[in-house]
Amino acid sequence: MATRAGAGTVVAGAAVVALLSAALALYGPPLDAVLRRAFSLHKPHSITDMENTLQLVRNIIPPLTTKKHKGQDGRIGIVGGCQEYTGAPYFAAISALKVGADLSHVFCTREAAPVIKSYSPELIVHPVLDSPSAVRDVETWLPRLHALVVGPGLGRDNVLLENVKGILEASKARDVPIIIDADGLWLIAQHPALIHGYRKAVLTPNHGEFTRLSDAVLRDLVDGSDHREAVRRLSQALGNVTVVRKGERDVMSDGEHVLECAHEGSSRRCGGQGDLLSGALGVLVHWALHAGPEKTNGSSPLLLAALGACSLTRQCGHQAFQKHGRSTTTTDMIAEVGPAFRRLFET
Numbered sequence: 001m002a003t004r005a006g007a008g009t010v011v012a013g014a015a016v017v018a019l020l021s022a023a024l025a026l027y028g029p030p031l032d033a034v035l036r037r038a039f040s041l042h043k044p045h046s047i048t049d050m051e052n053t054l055q056l057v058r059n060i061i062p063p064l065t066t067k068k069h070k071g072q073d074g075r076i077g078i079v080g081g082c083q084e085y086t087g088a089p090y091f092a093a094i095s096a097l098k099v100g101a102d103l104s105h106v107f108c109t110r111e112a113a114p115v116i117k118s119y120s121p122e123l124i125v126h127p128v129l130d131s132p133s134a135v136r137d138v139e140t141w142l143p144r145l146h147a148l149v150v151g152p153g154l155g156r157d158n159v160l161l162e163n164v165k166g167i168l169e170a171s172k173a174r175d176v177p178i179i180i181d182a183d184g185l186w187l188i189a190q191h192p193a194l195i196h197g198y199r200k201a202v203l204t205p206n207h208g209e210f211t212r213l214s215d216a217v218l219r220d221l222v223d224g225s226d227h228r229e230a231v232r233r234l235s236q237a238l239g240n241v242t243v244v245r246k247g248e249r250d251v252m253s254d255g256e257h258v259l260e261c262a263h264e265g266s267s268r269r270c271g272g273q274g275d276l277l278s279g280a281l282g283v284l285v286h287w288a289l290h291a292g293p294e295k296t297n298g299s300s301p302l303l304l305a306a307l308g309a310c311s312l313t314r315q316c317g318h319q320a321f322q323k324h325g326r327s328t329t330t331t332d333m334i335a336e337v338g339p340a341f342r343r344l345f346e347t
């Protein structure tokens with residue numbers, strides 16, 4: 001699937017591509033058009049590599065059957081939500097549900113809880129994050145959670161950040177996958193040891209957050225124009241945690257392999273799109289780890305999940321922008337999660 005950085009050869013696989021293109025033409029745009037949008041072709045990816053990678057993302061999606069009980073397809077926790085920011089944890093939590101999780105918990109401050117609850121009756125909201133017993137309160141839920149998304153709307157209050165340190169340690173001790181975004185990344189930039197070497201962690205920095213992390217962690221300067229190498233080096237420096245650098249192209253690496261997603265998105269840069277991505281990623285990381293190596297074919301489950309979440313977020317943006325243009329907001333994108341998911345992964 002992904003290329004080993006700096007190596008690899010392009011295999012054309014033209015016959016296979018022609019067959020797959022013909023098949024897909026029955027259901028949507030030509031395969032190579034879809035793939036050209038999803039991947040950068042200037043590096044050594046063949047179209048067959050790319051189709052295989054997308055197929056691996058599809059492989060991790062659990063089937064919808066009548067044989068499961070509530071919770072099996074995902075119980076996701078979001079750690080964030082404070083006086084200033086209530087939208088971000090809501091966007092992440094509702095996106096996790098819309099992608100296919102069964103239950104979404106938000107762990108936020110006492111003040112933020114009634115506000116977040118009022119946005120949606122579908123969320124389970126715990127007003128614990130500023131309590132002296134915050135770590136214990138979250139810890140009691142950890143055995144029931146499949147992934148934790150830490151940071152959307154967390155803010156930078158020192159009491160909250162201290163509590164989040166304890167929550168991170170408790171989550172690692174229980175082997176819970178952790179997605180770190182927004183102010184969670186601010187905390188990691190101050191204390192990289194909190195996440196160093198934890199192989200079930202994914203960091204999702206935007207441009208500013210990536211710069212802050214690189215400044216904190218890397219000793220020597222990296223060529224800022226080479227995003228692939230910059231992301232790979234940051235991942236390596238953090239002990240191979242998976243890093244997803246969001247931007248005009250999303251670049252992701254586990255320190256060894258590098259993937260790039262240039263799937264067509266939208267030209268609107270309204271706030272909250274990263275929160276949608278982090279909530280979606282929480283579910284996909286759980287699915288990818290749960291799927292097992294026979295479904296992921298030896299590829300990094302976290303990289304597959306990251307590629308899935310980036311493609312999905314961008315597809316939501318694209319569809320919402322076609323309908324709403326300049327007035328597109330993240331709420332419009334969330335309304336597209338279902339159709340975008342079907343279009344990308346179920347056709």
Ligand SMILES: NC(=O)C1=CN([C@@H]2O[C@H](COP(=O)(O)OP(=O)(O)OC[C@H]3O[C@@H](n4cnc5c(N)ncnc54)[C@H](OP(=O)(O)O)[C@@H]3O)[C@@H](O)[C@H]2O)[C@@H](O)CC1
Nearest residue numbers: 085086087088152153154155182183206207208271272275
């Ligand atoms: N509705 C809600 O509740 C929402 C709440 N949110 C929550 O807000 C909290 C803070 O998050 P944040 O992203 O604003 O972080 P922060 O590091 O202060 O970034 C601002 C600085 O970084 C820069 N900068 C950023 N991106 C850049 C780029 N692509 N390219 C270049 N520069 C870029 C930017 O530079 P400037 O434009 O000001 O020069 C500025 O200095 C967090 O909890 C988050 O979850 C959001 O999720 C949105 C929806």
Ligand SMILES: Nc1ncnc2c1ncn2[C@@H]1O[C@H](COP(=O)(O)OP(=O)(O)OP(=O)(O)O)[C@@H](O)[C@H]1O
Nearest residue numbers: 206246247248250265271272273274275277313314
């Ligand atoms: N210049 C761009 N062109 C196209 N898509 C972009 C661009 N920048 C970001 N995106 C997409 O928007 C999504 C969110 O990335 P963004 O950088 O806005 O995150 P963020 O700043 O953390 O968002 P939030 O407002 O939720 O904090 C990602 O899927 C990314 O691919």
Ligand SMILES: [Mg+2]
Nearest residue numbers: 182206274275
């Ligand atoms: Mg953000």
